Amino acid sequence: MSDKNWFLYEVFIRSKNGLSHKHAGSVHASDTETALLSARDLYTRRGEAASLWIIKSSDIIASDPKDDSELFDPSDDKIYRHPTFYSVPNGVKNM
């Protein structure tokens, strides 16, 4: 009964032009063509999409949560990268 020859695909939806594609969920399918049709049936029944992307889940390269602090914490102590770090003399407008 196994569908071990089927693949898992991640589905990304652009809800309307002008916006980015956003992750919606995943579908199982035996090939890309069927995956796209299944994604359309499963995630766009109520006008949710102007465009669909699908990608094999196994092709996604994700960061490991174990590396989170190493990867993302250093940006927390560089407050000078934010405009609010800098004071502007009184009287200066619109900067």
Add this chain to the structure above:
Amino acid sequence: MYSTDLRTDTEKKAQAVTASEDAALWEAFQKRIDAGDIIEAKDAMPEKYRATLVRQISQHAHSEIVGMLPEGNWVTRAPSLKRKLILLAKIQDEAGHGLYLYSAAETLGRSRDDMVADLLSGKAKFSTIFTYPTPTWADIGTVGWLVDGAAIVNQIPLCRCSYGPYARAMVRVCKEESFHQRQGYEIVTTMARGAPEQKAMAQESLNRMWWPSLMMFGPSDAASLHSSQNMKWNIKRHSNDVLRQRFIDATVPQAEILGLTIPDPDLVWNKEREAYDFGEINWDEFWAVLKDGGQCGKSRLRARRAAHDNGTWVREAAGAYAKKHKTRVGKAA
């Protein structure tokens, strides 16, 4: 459409004993939960948290899939083309809900194949509500109104549960569920305001489905020994009794507007509590149905197995098509 812990007390106790783990992990994890953190698929988590979620989400998925059966049974006999189209759309939604949920459960490391196998073998449970027959068209209305209504009350807090993929699936489900409830209530409204025979049919359906709908929220808090851990983990945010009361308070006025009577002689508005007092639920029936779904539960499983077996050729054809397509692409390149 449903999600409460469906294990029997014996199963719960057995699983509680086997779950002993690294205390440091539990503590660190609890800190994250208490801080309102959302847990994502690859995060470290206690095995018991993982197991609890796999069980709850897969049972929830099974309930969506089995929930299509009583409705599918009425497609050819829907009273009008409009009702038939609506019913087909609702059934398609239920299939979708099942698939969102299987995907969410898969992020925890269990394959969809294995979960489906558990359903077909009878090992996994599904909501007790689907072990009740739906012999009249009014039942399709009542199921939408009460069963999907109860599901919404259950599922809205789950949109904020601590496990991200489950919470996101619930957001989609809840959006679609509200169409289900309204179309059900519209069917009941049409019948309640129709001929006396139609109204009688709506009342008779309410009489049968009311108590089983209340049972959908699971055992009373006094008998629900292990839900506190799920509350601590923010998998569950309100107790069974709180949700049940919320459902009753919302539903009673909806019945009154239609001139239908809730089949509970003890139902009365309590001014002090600002809530309805209601009669004792037949818990013997609940536990009996949970243990053995009876004739109707067995027929649901038979129908699921037949659907799976009869669909074998479709899966095989899809596999063959993919293989052939791949070979062709390979040759072209």
